[in-house]
Amino acid sequence: MSENLGLYIHIPFCGKKCPYCGFYSVPYRKDAVRLYCSELENKIRLCGKRFSSRVADTIYIGGGTPSIIGDRALIGILESIYDSFSCCDPEVTIEVNPSSGSMLDFAALRRSGVNRVSIGMQSAVESELKLLQRRHTREDVKRLVYNVKDAGIDNVSIDLMCCIPNQSLETLGESIEFCCSLDVSHISSYMLSIEEGTAFYGIKDSLKLANEDEEKQMYLYMCRQLEKHGYAQYEISNFAKKGYESKNNLKYWNCDDYLGIGPSAHSLIDKKRFYFGESLDDFYSGKILFEPDGGSPEEYSMLRLRLTEGLRGDLYRERFGTEIPSEYISRALKLEKHGLVKVDGERIRLTPNGFLLSNAVTARILWD
Numbered sequence: 001m002s003e004n005l006g007l008y009i010h011i012p013f014c015g016k017k018c019p020y021c022g023f024y025s026v027p028y029r030k031d032a033v034r035l036y037c038s039e040l041e042n043k044i045r046l047c048g049k050r051f052s053s054r055v056a057d058t059i060y061i062g063g064g065t066p067s068i069i070g071d072r073a074l075i076g077i078l079e080s081i082y083d084s085f086s087c088c089d090p091e092v093t094i095e096v097n098p099s100s101g102s103m104l105d106f107a108a109l110r111r112s113g114v115n116r117v118s119i120g121m122q123s124a125v126e127s128e129l130k131l132l133q134r135r136h137t138r139e140d141v142k143r144l145v146y147n148v149k150d151a152g153i154d155n156v157s158i159d160l161m162c163c164i165p166n167q168s169l170e171t172l173g174e175s176i177e178f179c180c181s182l183d184v185s186h187i188s189s190y191m192l193s194i195e196e197g198t199a200f201y202g203i204k205d206s207l208k209l210a211n212e213d214e215e216k217q218m219y220l221y222m223c224r225q226l227e228k229h230g231y232a233q234y235e236i237s238n239f240a241k242k243g244y245e246s247k248n249n250l251k252y253w254n255c256d257d258y259l260g261i262g263p264s265a266h267s268l269i270d271k272k273r274f275y276f277g278e279s280l281d282d283f284y285s286g287k288i289l290f291e292p293d294g295g296s297p298e299e300y301s302m303l304r305l306r307l308t309e310g311l312r313g314d315l316y317r318e319r320f321g322t323e324i325p326s327e328y329i330s331r332a333l334k335l336e337k338h339g340l341v342k343v344d345g346e347r348i349r350l351t352p353n354g355f356l357l358s359n360a361v362t363a364r365i366l367w368d
């Protein structure tokens with residue numbers, strides 16, 4: 001029987017480095033993109049042969065900035081995937097930056113199978129966009145959402161950033177209201193973290209960053225507001241209208257198999273974790289690095305606790321043939337008294353307050 005596989009394709013090019021971004025990216029250059037796409041298509045073909053027994057049920061083109069390479073290049077990549085892999089009604093997502101989204105032909109992308117678009121908006125407040133050095137306005141985002149929907153793609157996600165320097169509950173609320181007014185189906189909301197090596201790291205002392213209490217307030221406010229507008233939280237940072245949870249992202253939290261192709265793209269297949277080297281040269285030379293095996297009961301439990309559905313006894317039993325360790329339940333019961341966890345029979349899940357301390361709470365449940 002064929003097993004399913006999620007495919008992730010990484011496009012490392014960006015127009016300009018954002019000051020908060022710690023991801024590997026390279027400046028956009030037309031000739032570099034041409035070379036990259038041809039190497040990418042070679043690798044897709046090789047991987048298709050290597051994993052010919054697998055059926056791709058999700059395809060995600062992320063970055064970097066996939067939209068910067070244009071619709072023809074994106075369609076070329078999708079065609080080489082369809083030529084190389086068996087696919088079964090896949091969820092096909094592309095990440096789109098509002099500053100390059102206007103040049104895309106979404107009707108053509110839809111004909112090539114794209115049925116989900118994820119938009120990197122971050123904020124709908126002009127002063128925050130300026131501080132983040134984003135090169136788009138809220139009007140660009142609005143136009144983009146209309147264009148995508150007009151092309152018949154109704155599954156639209158927006159990335160929203162929480163705890164931007166100087167952000168208040170009021171401006172966060174403004175961004176939330178803006179997303180809801182566009183009636184998108186999915187919202188991912190990440191807290192800004194200042195990573196070493198980024199431009200923000202160099203000026204962090206001059207940035208007015210949220211303190212712990214403010215972070216907590218903003219996160220809980222965001223969860224409440226999104227819930228009020230019909231977006232159910234299904235993961236620490238992800239919210240969706242019913243039936244629009246990201247199938248691609250769920251693979252990561254369920255320890256299901258996925259294959260990443262591109263510099264620094266990670267994979268988990270048959271419990272083996274590996275990734276392509278981080279630079280373009282490493283990718284071109286086919287350098288693969290291996291990590292410790294994945295998908296262990298502990299790792300599965302840790303990732304499942306990121307989901308609002310939590311760690312479920314029935315699914316755990318189905319996967320590992322045993323019960324959830326009883327010590328997990330007894331430790332979780334202690335945390336339940338503090339409002340951080342809910343235990344219903346053989347299911348453990350974190351509450352919104354628990355999500356705020358998710359690393360510590362998960363560690364207490366699994367390893368106390």
Ligand code: SF4
Nearest residue numbers: 014017018021063064
């Ligand atoms: S566009 Fe995205 S990947 Fe590129 S630098 Fe900005 S945040 Fe990083």
